[in-house]
Amino acid sequence: MNTVSNVKKSSDVGVDRLLHMYRQMLAIRLFEERANDLYTRALMPGLAHLYIGEEAIAVGMCEALDRSDYITSTHRGHGHCLAKGATPDRMFAELLGKASGYCKGKGGSMHIADPATGNLGANAIVGGGAGIATGAAFSAKYLGTKQVSVCFFGEGALGQGVLYEEMNLAQLWKLPAIYVCENNMYNEYTHYSETTAGEILARPAAFGVAAERVDGQDVRAVYAAADRAVRRGRSGQGPTFLLCDTYRHHGHHVGDISREYYRPKDEEQRWMSERDPIKLCEGWVSAEGLADGDTLDRMRAELTATMDAAVQSAMAAPYPQPHEVDQDVYA
Amino acid sequence: MLDTVTTTAVRELTFGEAIREALAEELRRDPRVCLLGEDVAEAGTAFKVLKGLVDEFGKNRIIDTPISEAGFTGLGVGAAMTGLRPVVDIMFGDFLTLIMDQLVNQAAKIHYMSGGAWKVPLVLRTTMGATRRSGAQHSQSLHAWPAHIPGLKVVVPSTPADAKGLLKSAIRDDNPVVFFEDKISYAKVKGPVPSHDYTIPLGVADVKREGTDITLVGTSSMVQVALGAATMLEQVGISAEVVDPRTLWPLDEKTLVESVKKTSRCIVIDEGYARYGVTGELASVIAEGAFYDLDGPVRRMGARHVPIPFAPPLEDATVPTEQQVVELARQMCHK
Numbered sequence: 020m021n022t023v024s025n026v027k028k029s030s031d032v033g034v035d036r037l038l039h040m041y042r043q044m045l046a047i048r049l050f051e052e053r054a055n056d057l058y059t060r061a062l063m064p065g066l067a068h069l070y071i072g073e074e075a076i077a078v079g080m081c082e083a084l085d086r087s088d089y090i091t092s093t094h095r096g097h098g099h100c101l102a103k104g105a106t107p108d109r110m111f112a113e114l115l116g117k118a119s120g121y122c123k124g125k126g127g128s129m130h131i132a133d134p135a136t137g138n139l140g141a142n143a144i145v146g147g148g149a150g151i152a153t154g155a156a157f158s159a160k161y162l163g164t165k166q167v168s169v170c171f172f173g174e175g176a177l178g179q180g181v182l183y184e185e186m187n188l189a190q191l192w193k194l195p196a197i198y199v200c201e202n203n204m205y206n207e208y209t210h211y212s213e214t215t216a217g218e219i220l221a222r223p224a225a226f227g228v229a230a231e232r233v234d235g236q237d238v239r240a241v242y243a244a245a246d247r248a249v250r251r252g253r254s255g256q257g258p259t260f261l262l263c264d265t266y267r268h269h270g271h272h273v274g275d276i277s278r279e280y281y282r283p284k285d286e287e288q289r290w291m292s293e294r295d296p297i298k299l300c301e302g303w304v305s306a307e308g309l310a311d312g313d314t315l316d317r318m319r320a321e322l323t324a325t326m327d328a329a330v331q332s333a334m335a336a337p338y339p340q341p342h343e344v345d346q347d348v349y350a
Numbered sequence: 351m352l353d354t355v356t357t358t359a360v361r362e363l364t365f366g367e368a369i370r371e372a373l374a375e376e377l378r379r380d381p382r383v384c385l386l387g388e389d390v391a392e393a394g395t396a397f398k399v400l401k402g403l404v405d406e407f408g409k410n411r412i413i414d415t416p417i418s419e420a421g422f423t424g425l426g427v428g429a430a431m432t433g434l435r436p437v438v439d440i441m442f443g444d445f446l447t448l449i450m451d452q453l454v455n456q457a458a459k460i461h462y463m464s465g466g467a468w469k470v471p472l473v474l475r476t477t478m479g480a481t482r483r484s485g486a487q488h489s490q491s492l493h494a495w496p497a498h499i500p501g502l503k504v505v506v507p508s509t510p511a512d513a514k515g516l517l518k519s520a521i522r523d524d525n526p527v528v529f530f531e532d533k534i535s536y537a538k539v540k541g542p543v544p545s546h547d548y549t550i551p552l553g554v555a556d557v558k559r560e561g562t563d564i565t566l567v568g569t570s571s572m573v574q575v576a577l578g579a580a581t582m583l584e585q586v587g588i589s590a591e592v593v594d595p596r597t598l599w600p601l602d603e604k605t606l607v608e609s610v611k612k613t614s615r616c617i618v619i620d621e622g623y624a625r626y627g628v629t630g631e632l633a634s635v636i637a638e639g640a641f642y643d644l645d646g647p648v649r650r651m652g653a654r655h656v657p658i659p660f661a662p663p664l665e666d667a668t669v670p671t672e673q674q675v676v677e678l679a680r681q682m683c684h685k
């Protein structure tokens with residue numbers, strides 16, 4: 020237990036896989052940059068909690084999943100949804116409240132859900148996905164489907180009691196649930212050390228849940244840990260807790276601009292320049308000669324075109340009709 | 351055995367037995383149905399309502415949980431979304447406070463927030479009703495809470511036959527349904543129950559007794575109170591109609607309004623708190639629909655606005671009684 024995962028070389032995960040993960044991370048980054056842009060230009064209603072800086076976690080985790088596996092996501096959920104297979108056009112459409120969005124415009128940024136990709140839904144209640152993800156793991160076991168269920172949450176959710184009820188249930192019943200704690204160190208505007216007593220990993224350990232600390236900026240390490248957790252889940256050995264160290268580059272939400280009162284500028288600079296998951300990955304790719312610069316440039320150009328087109332189509336898409344307000348309250 | 355006769359036989363069952371029969375039939379019919387809750391297996395719940403189910407269906411389907419109401423309710427929500435039809439048992443309705451996020455922010459909204467993509471076919475069985483000398487934290491009737499929330503359905507059966515048919519409908523429904531069982535009724539209320547597989551649709555009220563002078567709308571245990579009052583009123587020449595909405599949502603507004611249009615007077619009786627509660631909603635639905643036929647304002651009787659006290663004479667004073675209904679009805683009918 021508590022082993023620090025130590026993937027040293029990219030070949031440990033395979034070149035194709037690494038490049039695929041790089042591509043996925045970049046897709047999320049470009050998506051989020053456009054979300055930021057839409058928001059700051061007042062084209063996007065509501066709130067936007069950007070995942071920039073944390074991409075390696077969603078991507079490394081989802082790389083180890085099948086399409087039919089389940090995830091629950093959070094208010095900071097765009098990355099999870101994309102990594103699980105959501106398409107950017109329907110994502111942007113939902114962010115803008117358009118009828119062609121994943122939830123027909125009824126969910127918005129914090130509630131993207133999609134049965135086709137096993138996305139049980141992003142959740143605007145901190146810790147809100149814990150029950151749902153554990154329940155999906157329960158049904159997978161009950162029905163013998165071999166699916167696993169991943170619950171993404173920020174370290175702020177460690178303050179929610181229901182999370183511990185769920186981990187207790189998952190361990191008691193050996194459910195294929197994976198609890199992924201994305202520790203970006205800040206519960207909104209408060210450092211987690213001011214809200215979190217004791218050692219985080221001691222909490223899952225108290226239930227006997229297998230737990231690992233993972234470098235959340237190293238997509239290889241996340242993938243390797245995810246792969247172990249998924250195998251454990253599929254083979255009936257029960258849940259896993261992954262504590263991923265990470266950092267959000269932007270504010271808690273797009274409007275959170277003056278942050279010095281809770282987060283030092285030099286800390287931000289350090290994480291952005293030294294610990295950016297995409298730059299780190301680029302470094303390994305070039306140092307190990309896994310792809311040339313042209314390949315990566317082409318990838319970026321392609322993804323940029325896709326994202327721009329997705330924004331355009333979402334902007335052009337119609338809003339839902341007023342009469343739709345009463346639809347979908349009941350099945 | 352004469353199968354054709356036995357399968358359509360009508361026996362007397364208690365309210366609790368009827369609920370157990372409904373669950374057993376649904377567990378037999380659909381392998382996706384499972385029961386989750388505290389002491390539901392060998393113990394058969396604190397009220398012994400589920401006694402014996404574990405023997406037939408096993409511990410994989412009748413599942414004892416830790417004392418983690420939010421935990422197993424949330425788990426039920428996720429399981430319902432992903433292919434099961436869980437029936438979650440919350441021992442006392444008072445503990446709804448502990449699961450409100452799972453119920454209100456998760457179960458009720460998932461279908462809508464996802465634009466209809468996900469469904470939550472969950473049944474949450476819980477209890478209501480005072481006068482068991484259980485004190486303030488085990489005696490409340492909080493059925494107004496979920497009834498306030500779009501996305502939830504709320505069932506408040508009053509008879510064994512209704513309980514069976516409505517519970518089976520709830521389990522087959524694709525929405526989260528909160529099913530309130532009156533604790534006193536479990537053993538005390540007996541009635542004829544068909545032994546065959548039947549359902550009663552959610553959203554259809556039942557006229558439990560016909561009358562012409564006044565409508566007594568009762569819910570759950572208050573239906574018995576209304577019926578008792580109606581019998582007493584007959585003696586003084588007042589013909590009371592007793593209407594049981596059976597479900598708070600969907601609500602059969604039409605049957606309520608039609609009855610009051612006929613009788614021109616109405617008392618709504620419910621065991622929840624009267625303030626901001628079920629009685630207020632039913633009374634206003636009736637007033638809106640039958641205003642020009644009403645002889646006077648629709649009157650409400652609910653639990654007194656106090657935490658439910660322990661001492662028997664105090665506790666009894668919190669719940670509407672037949673005598674109180676009779677007195678108010680006589681005043682309203684000037685008899």
Ligand SMILES: Cc1ncc(C[n+]2csc(CCOP(=O)(O)OP(=O)(O)O)c2C)c(N)n1
Nearest residue numbers: 095143144145173174175176203205206207
């Ligand atoms: C139950 C609940 N309490 C409070 C909030 C308000 N809120 C939204 S995000 C947030 C901080 C969450 O921090 P964390 O879980 O670490 O996620 P992060 O934003 O860092 O990704 C809070 C307090 C909420 N949405 N839900």
